[in-house]
Amino acid sequence: MRSGFYKQTIAEHLALTDSWTQRAWIAVALAALATAPFVLDTYLLTLVTLMMITAVGGIGLNILTGWTGLISLGQTGFMVLGAYGYAIPVETWGWDPLAGFLLAGLVPAAASVLVGIPSLRLTGLYLAITTLASAFIVVHLVLEFPGLTNGASGIFVNRPTVLGWTVFTDQDLFRLVAIFLVLTILGALNLRRSRIGRAWFAIRDKDDAARVMGVDLRTYKLYAFVASSFVVGLSGALYGIFLSFVTVDGFPFLLSIEALAMLIVGGMGSIAGAVLGAVFLVGLPEVVSMVFSAFGDSARALLSTGAHEVKGVLYGLVIIGFLRLQPEGLMGLWRDAQRVWTLWPLRY
Amino acid sequence: MSAPLLKLTGVTKRFGGLTAVNEVSTHVDAGEIVSIIGPNGAGKTTLFNMISGVLPPTEGRIELEGRDLARVAPHDYVRHGIGRTFQNLALFKHGTVVDNILVGRHWRMKTSLVEAVFHFGRPRREEIAARERAEEIIEFLEIETIRDKVVGTLSYGQQKRVELGRALATDPKLLLLDEIVAGMNQEETEDIARFILDIRDELGVSILMIEHDMHLVMDISDRVHALNFGATITEGRPAEVQAHPGVIEAYLGAKAAAARAEPAPLLKARAG
Numbered sequence: 001m002r003s004g005f006y007k008q009t010i011a012e013h014l015a016l017t018d019s020w021t022q023r024a025w026i027a028v029a030l031a032a033l034a035t036a037p038f039v040l041d042t043y044l045l046t047l048v049t050l051m052m053i054t055a056v057g058g059i060g061l062n063i064l065t066g067w068t069g070l071i072s073l074g075q076t077g078f079m080v081l082g083a084y085g086y087a088i089p090v091e092t093w094g095w096d097p098l099a100g101f102l103l104a105g106l107v108p109a110a111a112s113v114l115v116g117i118p119s120l121r122l123t124g125l126y127l128a129i130t131t132l133a134s135a136f137i138v139v140h141l142v143l144e145f146p147g148l149t150n151g152a153s154g155i156f157v158n159r160p161t162v163l164g165w166t167v168f169t170d171q172d173l174f175r176l177v178a179i180f181l182v183l184t185i186l187g188a189l190n191l192r193r194s195r196i197g198r199a200w201f202a203i204r205d206k207d208d209a210a211r212v213m214g215v216d217l218r219t220y221k222l223y224a225f226v227a228s229s230f231v232v233g234l235s236g237a238l239y240g241i242f243l244s245f246v247t248v249d250g251f252p253f254l255l256s257i258e259a260l261a262m263l264i265v266g267g268m269g270s271i272a273g274a275v276l277g278a279v280f281l282v283g284l285p286e287v288v289s290m291v292f293s294a295f296g297d298s299a300r301a302l303l304s305t306g307a308h309e310v311k312g313v314l315y316g317l318v319i320i321g322f323l324r325l326q327p328e329g330l331m332g333l334w335r336d337a338q339r340v341w342t343l344w345p346l347r348y
Numbered sequence: 349m350s351a352p353l354l355k356l357t358g359v360t361k362r363f364g365g366l367t368a369v370n371e372v373s374t375h376v377d378a379g380e381i382v383s384i385i386g387p388n389g390a391g392k393t394t395l396f397n398m399i400s401g402v403l404p405p406t407e408g409r410i411e412l413e414g415r416d417l418a419r420v421a422p423h424d425y426v427r428h429g430i431g432r433t434f435q436n437l438a439l440f441k442h443g444t445v446v447d448n449i450l451v452g453r454h455w456r457m458k459t460s461l462v463e464a465v466f467h468f469g470r471p472r473r474e475e476i477a478a479r480e481r482a483e484e485i486i487e488f489l490e491i492e493t494i495r496d497k498v499v500g501t502l503s504y505g506q507q508k509r510v511e512l513g514r515a516l517a518t519d520p521k522l523l524l525l526d527e528i529v530a531g532m533n534q535e536e537t538e539d540i541a542r543f544i545l546d547i548r549d550e551l552g553v554s555i556l557m558i559e560h561d562m563h564l565v566m567d568i569s570d571r572v573h574a575l576n577f578g579a580t581i582t583e584g585r586p587a588e589v590q591a592h593p594g595v596i597e598a599y600l601g602a603k604a605a606a607a608r609a610e611p612a613p614l615l616k617a618r619a620g
Binding site: 010011013014187190191193194195196197198199201202204205206208209210211212213214215216217223226227269 | 421422423427434438439440442443450451452454455461464472474476478479480483514
């Protein structure tokens with residue numbers, strides 16, 4: 001039984017990986033991402049692309065909810081802002097897509113300051129309702145300014161050309177999204193090990209003590225809003241590119257709930273958990289439809305007429321199940337499995 | 349003589365009609381260990397909350413090295429050199445011991461939100477420096493073996509020690525300890541007493557502590573300040589305060605105090 005990995009320098013403590021096994025697994029994951037476009041068929045490729053876009057959004061929400069302890073139901077609003085922040089400059093004004101991606105982060109980040117300031121004194125349910133309202137305000141604003149946003153008809157989004165690389169095929173889109181996911185994970189991991197990340201944890205766990213340690217609660221809660229919305233906005237832009245179309249209907253309110261469900265299912269406060277949650281929740285309806293088809297035509301017909309309802313019921317069941325049985329989510333299950341693996345046949 | 353490190357002048361706190369702290373004046377000189385004693389509800393923690401910026405005083409002045417703290421924002425008290433521990437554990441329970449102590453270094457670091465995303469250059473250098481300081485504190489408090497444990501899994505005594513470490517990591521000039529040994533056994537209490545003396549003697553930090561453990565108070569305090577119902581009963585050397593009729597009355601009641609012809613030391617059995 002191994003007893004641990006010993007560190008001799010402080011740089012080793014700061015490193016994101018602490019062993020060769022961990023590095024090997026990361027290499028395997030990156031290799032899988034690199035080879036997937038050659039191996040997977042279009043259906044699976046599209047599914048994994050969607051999972052990755054969702055994971056980016058999940059990591060964004062995790063900064064706010066998982067790390068800082070502020071619940072937000074305004075994810076849809078920030079995704080919409082991100083999508084339009086990309087679509088308007090790139091498609092309408094003909095800007096470079098890179099600038100579009102930057103705006104897809106900056107526009108929601110700026111808007112989150114507006115939402116954040118009045119929300120700073122609120123926590124829990126009150127904050128959730130305030131952010132929920134902000135999502136509806138965003139949708140209304142988009143519909144109110146058709147000159148800029150093209151109103152309810154939306155904006156058609158082409159696949160971009162980034163630094164001379166034209167994203168054209170589904171394989172290319174997969175690669176683009178994979179790059180964004182990897183960069184998002186890296187950025188989030190760096191934030192987590194910085195003074196900023198620690199200040200967020202401190203606010204979540206004990207805000208009074210955090211303040212005595214010199215953490216300005218207002219500033220750092222706003223930071224969490226800004227960082228979270230930046231990332232969520234990026235996922236909105238990617239989603240717009242994925243759908244080839246940006247309209248408010250493309251971002252139903254259910255997305256906000258899905259995002260929270262993802263964190264609960266994956267494991268609150270963990271980046272890997274957000275990714276796992278995204279894989280699980282995006283994959284769930286697909287697996288269910290496969291199961292339903294196995295039961296024959298009548299079951300399939302039920303699913304096709306009531307797909308939306310079935311999905312809603314499923315999410316509900318899964319969330320209740322996890323909250324009741326494994327509040328730490330899939331990451332909790334994974335840690336339990338690791339513990340059993342290392343300690344077996346002993347129990348602890 | 350220069351101004352005392354901490355000076356309270358007529359500090360008062362009212363919550364509606366209730367006066368929790370009433371016209372308390374005292375001081376802590378550099379290098380002193382001062383204890384605040386008093387029965388439950390005497391206003392000790394409220395006084396601490398005012399000194400550490402958690403609550404603003406209703407009246408009175410709190411000065412640190414001659415500077416009035418009234419206009420200082422709550423999160424900036426730490427910059428002026430006030431560190432504290434809390435009566436009931438207030439650790440960041442999902443973090444490791446090192447994480448918790450590093451939060452104490454927060455105000456000393458300058459990495460911005462954008463820099464933090466890249467972990468390159470200054471953020472990295474700053475992080476390494478903060479870790480080095482944290483390791484010194486871990487060594488000082490002899491908690492090396494639990495360094496990477498999540499604090500929620502530690503024993504009460506260990507958690508208290510981590511909280512002390514977190515407060516020390518802020519480089520305080522004045523350390524406020526709110527019932528640091530409450531709930532500890534004899535051995536843990538003696539360890540903490542040794543740490544408190546070392547913090548004063550080796551690190552040059554002055555200490556103001558609220559304490560119910562009279563044995564500890566009498567052993568290590570330079571001065572003791574007794575409160576009851578928010579007001580000062582007396583202040584002086586430990587033995588004087590211990591023998592003061594008002595203090596005995598506050599702890600034992602008027603009848604019991606009157607029954608004692610000679611003011612005997614409090615908690616004589618334990619002290620003996």
